[in-house]
Amino acid sequence: MSAKPSETTPVESSGPIRTVAVIDMGTASIRLAVAEILPNGSVRKLESLSQAVNLGRDTFTRGAISTETTEDCVQVLRSYRKILREYQIDRPEQVRVVATSAVREASNSLAFIDRIYIGTGFPVEPLEPAEVNHLTYLTIQPLLKAEPALGEVETLVMEVGGGSTELLAIRGANVVFSETYRLGSLRLRETLEALHAPVVKVRKMMEQQIERTIDDMAASIPRDNLIELVGVGGDVRFAARKLIAEWDSTRIARLPIKALEQLTDKILGQTTDQLVRKQRLSYPEAETLGPALLAYVLLAKRLELKQLLVTNVSLRDGLLIELAAGDTITEEFSNQIIRSATDLGRKFQFDEVHATHVAKLAGDLFHQLQAEHMLSPRTEVILRVAALLHEVGLYISQRSYHKHSLYLIRNSDMFGLSRRDLLLAALVARYHRRASPQPSHEGYNTLDRDQRVTVQKLAAILRLADALDESRSQRIKEIKCQRDEDRLIITVPQVEDVSLEQLTLRAYGSLFEETFGLSVLLRIAPG
């Protein structure tokens, strides 16, 4: 008894611990995760809650979310609000509420989101497929690292949702491709129910439907490597718990496809009522289970795999990792985005050396001018993507090529960038020359003020970076920025003459001056 027990009396700690929450409005349920973000950035989950809702059923059968379901959602979120209060989570930056395809695809999505906001005060963010893929990537990364065996192979991460299926191929730390297919467990069920097919035929018809999507999938999956298929989501988690009695859910479960197929058959042979009673599922969960599992089984069989790997991670884990990272994005992830931007540039035969150099210079400027632009570190990747792709419009035509760049970028799929981020990057590229942003400009006019300011600042920086490589010889390699009253002095070492660049700056630099109130002066560093 002489040893003193460890100190537990609360004291002011050196680093703050943030208590945060994420709410995910999915197809079959609204889930809440409450967590702490420790000073070292790690996430400690405190609570996980789930309540069943019919969002998916509404959207994928009727196209819209019913009033009844909307009010159910309001009730659920209000009850979650109470839990959050217990943790003193009351500031908006502590909570993130997202919704996936069931809300995004509803025809009354906006009205729904407004009603939720009025009823609960929660702003709901509908996630785009690209964001979902990004979050999946974030959650799966730590697992891939923890399982060295997966480092060697190509990992195919699959999530069959109510309305769509996400597929993400990762090799090492790199995303090889990501794609969203319109194969959804609820969609399937609805299509078949609409046909009033007899029960015995349902399985066969479901199989045919799924096979069609699997044909598409198989065509895009590179087969030059060993493949492991990883399933995420509630349906496969259910299967893992059924098939592996003592699944340590912090680890990956390996489900033999044979056993999974038997389970799937058993589940497809039961009515929703039976599933609810016997398996203790909610109705919305019970509806998606069979078709979803069948999709995993069929893809695994097509790829001639013997097992399906299942992880316990979810979208909420990804959201928490994002919250933990705050405004910064991981270097690994940023590299992923740059990689896919480069791929896109190559598609349009860009001047890779110039583009890469401008992107580097833009990045340097972004860092050195942090005190001027005060943008979140997250926006750097948007700038770099814009810098890489600013000239892709040349692929179409010389004339007004910056406008071609705008729509080419805007309409591509790029891993890790949401539609919104992609538009920002496209606009930054568009404004690398010619007119300054105008409220009347297409695309620009859909942005809110913060986003408009971001575009303007980034475009100004991009013009500077582009001007610095006007010679296209990459002779300006290093720069040093220094503020002197109302001038920005950029010192460049080991260059004999910068008159070309200075000239270009004068031509293109007005945006910079308009934006930051600084004129730019190039100066050669004394030998």
Place this chain on the structure above:
Amino acid sequence: MTEITPSFFNRELSWLEFNQRVLNEACNRDLPLLERMKFLAITAANMDEFYMVRVGGLKIIASQGVTSLDPAGMTPTEQLEAIRKRVRQMVDDQYACFHEIEERLADASLRRLRPDQLSERQRHTTEHIFDSEVFSVLTPMAVRAEDPFPLLMNQMLHLAVQLAGPEDNPEAYRYAVIPLGKVLGRRVTLSTDRGHVYMLLEDLAIAFLERFFPQEQILASAAFRITRNADFTLRDDLAFDLVTDMQGILNARKHGDCVRLEVSHSATPELIAFLKQRLEIAYDDVFIVPGPVDLAGFMSMGDVAGFDSLRYEAWPPQTSPRIDPGTSMFRTIASGDLLLYHPYESFEPVLRLIEEAADDPDVLAIKQILYRTSRKSPIVAALARAAQKGKYVTVILELKARFDEARNIEWATNLEEAGVQVIYGVKGLKTHAKVCVIVRRESHGIQRYVHFGTGNYNEMTARIYSDASLLTCNEELGADAVAFFNAITGYSQPQRFQKIEAAPLGLRGKLLEMIDAEGQYAKQQQDAFLYAKLNSLVDPELIQALYAASQAGVKIALNIRGICCLRPGVPGLSENITVISVIDRFLEHARVFHFHHGGDDRVWISSADWMPRNLDRRIELLVPVEDFDCRGRLMNILQTYFRDNVKAFKLKTDGSYERVGARRKRQVRSQQELYLEVCKAVKEAEQSRQTTFQPHRAGGND
């Protein structure tokens, strides 16, 4: 028909055997007299409930012609027959015991006086008491043949009076009934020179009976009492298995039929016939008792002032050596899991934890289940205080009769007014789990302190019930406890727990899995055994699992205080199973299970008995005790009971129980052993404290 010995004992007969074991304690001449009287009163109170719920339920089923067999192979009618036979014997034994105790109490100067035994002075006092307090309160009701019989209150004592008929026809008896009410105490204390004397209320009323019937001729009078069928819509928890047989019958059937009549032997045959006929009760259900009706009323005798030599020596609860009154409970728990075994160890630390939580500025939320607690409970006060201080307090309140009481319980309303979120139970399920979670913000983040118990948050019963408490801030247990609350309060669908199991979700499955796993070890020729301590074992599925494990070679030792439907020691079925039952001064109430699990010993505490109602119709918890010291201590506690050869009974294959008896030299009385162990630990801790000097230092000088 050939006699096949069924694998199960009938639960009613098994319960009667339990009551017999309690009666044995009442008859045990080695016990202090007032404790014996208490045990006797307990057997009577138990029997009252048994008649009301179990016999009442069986009667309804039998009267509807249900002939389905119970697991022991008996029809409802057969069960009723067997019960009657057994109860008759038991009632005879109860009264023999009563007279024997009373005689000895009289020798010890604690006497009950009959009207003819009063001294002049006492006669005077009783008259005064009758006039001033009794006469005005009691109201006789004349019962004429043409009138409906007055509604008699269930289990209330009444007097039946037989009066002579009119002068022209004295044989045309008239009758009256006097309810003795609940206002007056059953025992009326009288003055005496030595010791304590008292008179029973019914005797006092009889002594002055003529005052109620002036100018009448009283031929006879007798105390009596009826027991009515329970209202099963409110009592279904106690008759869960029966109620499932009663679906549809219940609505059709009027409740409250008389299922038992107890009459004092002073009643004349006419009086008995009158009651029997008017109450519409069969002769089989009439008990003419050779002594006072309602022996449960003698419970309070144990509290008569003085006479300490007629009671057990006091075993005051000890403060666990792990607890320092000067250290906050939060700090104590943070330094390691804490196991308390009540009532040997005081329940006070649990109260203190909740009180500290109420006043601690860093506590964010308290969630607690309260089952049958009292208005005066310090826990209720602490929870209200916590809510007033702005903490989020959630209380799930389980009341005996949910609908009537909920509205009337003033203190629950006060809790709500203080800002506590009060949830009056969960629809369709009785919340029987005992758990309290405290969410506290600390320097290293949110910390959750949890109390899991096997007994109620009731500081009174915590002094006489043996129960276990686990206090912990283990991460997984904390998360589980919070998830459990989210599920039962409807904030979330049940999520998977990391360590605990809850009924009616995965608790039954977990037990089956653990029992089955033990069987697998046995089949692989590994050591396989399991020990379980619980109050009742009825559930057929679990019993079958235990049989299967026994057949696989698992050594199973069960310590079951009450009902046990498992038949032990049957070759080929259950020869590896032994069952004991410990009846002593503390009510054995803790549920503790120990599975060997291939050497990776798994120990659990639980709120649940192994009965269908607990596993399917109640919210219960099964909690692992993983801390090395706590687990080891619980394993030792379990073993102590199995070594008992003083207060332990062994269940024989035929369903009867016999005392284990001391074949060995040393007598082991488990409750005493447990108490002495606790005292020893406290003493050792004190001594070790004395050998370390802890100077008081000014702050910061360490």
